Amino acid sequence: MRLRSLTAAQGPLLSAGILLSLVGTIAMLVQPLLVAALISTLVAGESAAAEVIALVVLFSADVLCGAVGSYLVARAGENIVLDLRTAVMSRILRARIPAVSTWDRGDLFTRASADTSLARVALSSSVSQLATSVLSVAGCLVMMFVLDAWLGLLTVATIGVTSLACVGLVRAIRTSAVENREHNSDFGSVILSQLSNLETVKALRAEDAELGRATAEASRARGSGLKIARIAALLTPAMNVGTQLSLALVIIVGAARAGQGLMALDALVAFVLYLLYLVSPLVVALMSVSQFQQGRAALDRVGALTGLESEMTVAHGSGVPGRPGLPDRGSGAGELVRFSDVRLTYPGREEPALRGVDLVLPARGLSAIVGPSGAGKSTVFKVLERFYEPDAGSVLWRGADIRSMPLEELRGRMGFVSQDGSLMRGSVWDNITLGASDASRDAIWDVLREVGLEEAVRSLPLGLDQPLGDDGAGLSGGQRQRLALARVLIHQPDLLLLDEATAHLDSDSEARISSIIATLAESIQVVLIAHRLSSVVGADQIIVLEDGLVTGSGRHGELVQVHETYRRLVSQQFEQPVAGH
Structure with a gap:
């Protein structure tokens, strides 16, 4: 300088x-x-x-x-x-x-x-x-x-x-x-x-x-x-x-x-x-x-x-043809996202994380991405959010290449919740209004009610102004995840990305989060990465990812019958063989 x-x-x-x-x-x-x-x-x-x-x-x-x-x-x-x-x-x-x-x-x-x-x-x-x-x-x-x-x-x-x-x-x-x-x-x-x-x-x-x-x-x-x-x-x-x-x-x-x-x-x-x-x-x-x-x-x-x-150097694309802004939100029907032969190798690594991924996410419903560790599941989310640009292939949002769209608008249509919630040091208000400083108190209470957290927040000594420690210290694990979920819902996303959102929760908290997810999937597309397959058996679409490739997709019952890797994962988690019928 x-x-x-x-x-x-x-x-x-x-x-x-x-x-x-x-x-x-x-x-x-x-x-x-x-x-x-x-x-x-x-x-x-x-x-x-x-x-x-x-x-x-x-x-x-x-x-x-x-x-x-x-x-x-x-x-x-x-x-x-x-x-x-x-x-x-x-x-x-x-x-x-x-x-x-x-x-x-x-x-x-x-x-x-x-x-x-x-x-x-x-x-x-x-x-x-x-x-x-x-x-x-x-x-x-x-x-x-x-x-x-x-x-x-x-x-x-x-x-x-x-x-x-x-x-x-x-x-x-x-x-x-x-x-x-x-x-x-x-x-x-x-x-x-x-x-x-x-x-x-x-x-x-x-x-x-x-x-x-x-x-x-x-x-x-x-x-x-x-x-x-x-x-x-x-x-x-x-x-x-x-x-x-x-x-x-x-x-x-x-x-x-x-x-x-x-x-x-x-x-x-x-x-x-x-x-x-x-x-x-x-x-x-x-x-x-x-x-x-x-x-x-x-x-x-x-x-x-x-x-x-x-990121400003790639904010408006790299010569990729397409409309300058995001397409309209649409009616909640049809195709929302399409991956076409997407390939990506992380800097400094030799083995590609994605080897040619093809998948389609509809405008609403619950989709799950499953597969062994290192299969590339989280990388799919990183490409969608444009944290990383693909080496080849394209990602379309309602038919338009996301590389031709302003990053701020693209990410404004998505909500992302990691497995630990990633809460910040500050008050409940600070966390829920992160990136949405103009949100009203009524809107905040509405979204807290939507995720079943209103009563818990009102019971805190200072309510919305209650200070939280690092990583949301002061709330239980389930409350942290629901607060992280409320934080993204305040933006009213079209696509909700959940990376192992229930991985560290007890069965009661997992059931409550799963119920919230099911309700959200009625109006928007929810994509869930999960190792605990009990949380995805009811998904409208399960995408199996192996070694950077989509090797199968369908509902739980279909995949159990025809997909060997998925059947093995289910058998391992439920601790009993699953018949292929």
Whole structure:
């Protein structure tokens, strides 16, 4: 990501902050001259009221301008982080699934959170500090040369040598900072994985092993962090050596020159003050460069996310002929979806997931897709939702190729419920209105009533505003699935896709969900992926998928008689042979 584009929107605020800081710096640079004038006035026995007042004004201007300038720069920095995080999350959320799946989730999390925060340093704070520090250093050096050129040359010679050495240290910091960000990202990935599977870790008594893994990653991050600290720790002492040596030489040589009448006493005092004023901004300038390098390292990591391919690049098709929008919803009769010789191989894999799938889904009724694990059942859903584009073949929606349709409209006609419901942290209201922020409370209560969840939600202490934990914690398994179902029904889809929606439910919850599904199938098409065949025996159409191919379709009774694989699956689940008659 380019620095210029990220700072453009905050340019006025950032410029105002830097300008005020520069004004404060100028006020600081004038102070030694006034101190010299004050000494001359006092030595002459004259009134020094004007000089004292001027010094008070300059001190006040220095403090006030510095404080306000720092706040404005900090505000611009926070605004930049907000814009940066918004841009990053927009890129991630709108990216194509194949592009996101190649990234580790913990790495994405670290880049979107910690790295964007560090990038602020490169875009605001260090820039402001560098600008004011450079002005302070340049101003001090100019005034020192004005006061005494020989002492000025002596100062530049002693401090310049150490400054050159510090440049090499600053370069080393950026290299180490990149390594440290990678190590912190790896640590975040491990923690995110462990938190997502905490119950499994405990059940397998793997706490010590996982603690060791997390500690190992944390140790790597610590090691690279200490490397940065060691290098950064050398900066201040290195500069102190130069400034202390310079100060000693200036006092010795300056005193000699003053004693010889080559330099006035008040000028020597002012020169020493400028030298003292020079130390802090010089160190700050080098530290700012160091921070800038670390921020740039983080920004480079964030910038790598710009390579994520967006769904917008395929949102309106890839040259596939067809109407620009979705066909009308229709009357609920006829053909809704048709797969014609659809083939797909996932990126990075050799074996195809779909080898030439042909199937038809009518406008209403209950269809089930069954088959062994790895047969391609979930892949059918992913192609329908256009999470993945088929390598060959076509998918038609009421006769129009879905690749010619706007993604938002296409997905608006579908509802998808995964086997775990995929509820989000937030309230019941937040979950049910996900993607439907304009839904009315009456509509929400209607759909909750439709899935048999109205009474349960009303009994919650805060009703629709009841907060839920991760994955819907606070609700039972059956309630989570029904809430997930209500969430998609609020959109009034034409096609409802259920991926193992009853896989983890008890028999009572499964029966209740199955009853809701049967009612929905009277008006729309419901497609159910199921391993528990007890939930699909009454389906209007059962599609058997094996090794990426449809090997049979029909009703339960027909398939039991003519399809060997289906008969075997039924026999295995019902634990008794099923006669082929």
